[in-house]
Every structure is written in C-alpha cells, then in structure tokens.
Amino acid sequence: MLNHTKKIKDIYEIIQKMIFYMIPEKWDKLCLYSSVIDKKDGSKTGELYFYYIPKGIIKKKPVNVYEIPNKFNIDEAEYLKLVKTLYEKIKQLRGEFSKSESGRIWSNITIIIENYKFKVEYNYEDLLNEDFNSYERHIIWRYKYLDINPEQMNKKDREIINRYLLGAKKLTRKEKYETGIYIKDIENIVAFNTKKQYEDDETKENKIEEKKVIKEEVKVRKNQILLSAEEIEKSRNKKGGK
Numbered sequence: 001m002l003n004h005t006k007k008i009k010d011i012y013e014i015i016q017k018m019i020f021y022m023i024p025e026k027w028d029k030l031c032l033y034s035s036v037i038d039k040k041d042g043s044k045t046g047e048l049y050f051y052y053i054p055k056g057i058i059k060k061k062p063v064n065v066y067e068i069p070n071k072f073n074i075d076e077a078e079y080l081k082l083v084k085t086l087y088e089k090i091k092q093l094r095g096e097f098s099k100s101e102s103g104r105i106w107s108n109i110t111i112i113i114e115n116y117k118f119k120v121e122y123n124y125e126d127l128l129n130e131d132f133n134s135y136e137r138h139i140i141w142r143y144k145y146l147d148i149n150p151e152q153m154n155k156k157d158r159e160i161i162n163r164y165l166l167g168a169k170k171l172t173r174k175e176k177y178e179t180g181i182y183i184k185d186i187e188n189i190v191a192f193n194t195k196k197q198y199e200d201d202e203t204k205e206n207k208i209e210e211k212k213v214i215k216e217e218v219k220v221r222k223n224q225i226l227l228s229a230e231e232i233e234k235s236r237n238k239k240g241g242k
Contacts, residue, residue: 004177005100011093013182015111016118018086019050021188022065022079024072026055028114031062031145033138034090035108037127047134048087050111051146062146097122106175110145118181124173131167136160 019030032050039045051062065083069076090109098105106122113119132140139160142148150158 003100005096008093008096008100011089011096012118012120012179015086015089015093016113016182018082018089019113022068022082022086023052024068024074024188027052028055029053030111030113032111033108033141033145034087034111035127036091036094037107038105039128044091046087046091046108048083048090049138051142062148110141112145113181116181118179120177122175122177125170132160132164136164140164 019032023030030050030052032048034048035046037045050065053062054060063071068074069079093109094106104124107125107127108123110121110123111119112121127137130137139153139157143150143161143164150161153161
C-alpha cells in the first residue's frame, strides 16, 4: 500500500493546477505520461507528454500538449517553459516518493484525470534495457490509454502494436493511487501572455506575504501621520490659548 506524505499530496495538487492552467479549452479527459531514467553516468533523462479530449457531444480526437501553441496561437517558447516546469515537478514527485516509499523509485508514471478523479499509475520498467525505444513506447502508450484503434494508425505504427501484442509480456511492478481532483476552477492559458508565466503555490504565498508586510507598513505610516497631525493640532491650540 502506498504511503503518501503531505508533501506528495501537495505536489499532486500543484501538478493538477498546472495541467488545468495549461489547457486552453474545456475538456473531458486527460492522460499524461512522464518518465525519469537514471543513466549509468549518474545523469537523468526522460520525457513528458499529455493528451486531452476536448469536451463535446461528439467524441473528439485527443489533442497533444505540443500542438497547443499552434492550435491556440500561443507563444511556443513561453508555453514550452510551462511544460518544462511541469516536468520538473514530476521529477520532484519522484524524489519525494523515493524518500517515503522505502526507497522504491519508479521509472515512469501515467496520470489520468476524468470524472472528477485523479489517478496515478506508477511503473517500474527498466527503460534503459527495454525491447522498445522511446517512440515505440509512445505509440504503445497511446494505444493503451487513448483507445486508438490500430486501423487509424499508419503502417509503421501498426507494426509496432502488432509486435507488442504478439511479444512476451514482461511482469513488471505497478502501483496505483486514486483520489478526487483537488481543483477544477482555475484560470487557464487563454489569459496567458508572454510576460505571464505559471506561478506555483510557493511563489504565490511569497507574494501574499509581501502584500501583508506592505499593508502593515502602510498602516503604521498612516498611524504615524495621524499622530503627527494630532500633535500639530495640540500645539496650535496651546499657542492659541496663550
């Protein structure tokens, strides 16, 4: 059983907020994949992508996160900074997970948000020694989680799926976690501009604290001004009495 700490749950909440912020339209379902691979030289590599299904009466095609800037006329460089920030948060989640879960370190996760549920699937494959490369894993993941029919794929991708289905399945460890979504009403990327970037909770808290300090300073100065005014008035009254 997973033993999630408050820190891990806080990171889940931030990830959700970032995802909701990054999607410019209403949607019914989101599937996210991210991997963090420890290389032999000690460095890390990995990837992140997600797809969402736009809301509608007729089921629509999944939209890839990397299609969003062009589709909604958003500055691509600035948007990719948000993707990078989201990936860094995934890596932070992995670090916290390894501290609290007896040192177990997953290689990749799949996050699904649908019907007010937040689901996480942790996987422990040895991605450095996998039978499939990064592109092939992407195609297989799409097939499994986005319900994409092989008939809709090109010849190359169909061959990948056939090889996956016919091949021997390795038994690898998987763990799952599910909870309700933390937030659903949040300003999204429609309000985005090149000067505005996503602020995580820590940044927002710092700004709130700064505002409190400024407010206190203004209050103190206001009281000082009122006291000075009273002293001046008293001084005038004394002179008038004389």
